[in-house]
Amino acid sequence: MKVKEDINKQLEHFLDEVLQTAPSETLPLDFAEKIKEKVYHTFLWKRYLQDFLIAITIGLLSIALGVLVLLVIDRNSSLLSSLFQSLIQYKSLILGSLGLIILLFFYNYVLLNFMLHYASKRINKNSLKLAD
Numbered sequence: 001m002k003v004k005e006d007i008n009k010q011l012e013h014f015l016d017e018v019l020q021t022a023p024s025e026t027l028p029l030d031f032a033e034k035i036k037e038k039v040y041h042t043f044l045w046k047r048y049l050q051d052f053l054i055a056i057t058i059g060l061l062s063i064a065l066g067v068l069v070l071l072v073i074d075r076n077s078s079l080l081s082s083l084f085q086s087l088i089q090y091k092s093l094i095l096g097s098l099g100l101i102i103l104l105f106f107y108n109y110v111l112l113n114f115m116l117h118y119a120s121k122r123i124n125k126n127s128l129k130l131a132d
Helices: 002-020 031-073 078-089 091-131
Strands: none
Touching: 031 078, 031 091, 078 091
């Protein structure tokens, strides 16, 4: 109990000394603005990536729905087996095409939006400098 009281007294004494002296380091005037921009960019990246993943998911679900419709329509599975044989035969071309489509989706939903955001931000900054 005595040790705890001594620690509390030392802590109070230390806090009194610290609060009486001015800090040697200060924050820049635009510190809050910089933090706000970093948080905003983090949420912006997250939103763009979510949009990208939603677009990819919708594309994959559309392909799955098309295969399901083929399964229901073609009960004897001759069309489906020939489709799978074609997929196996041209797998490198199909995988390359899917990779290119995913790259285009990523560019459209993530990179392009982020570049446009930075460009508009830079234009606004330059117009503010010209106004001064």
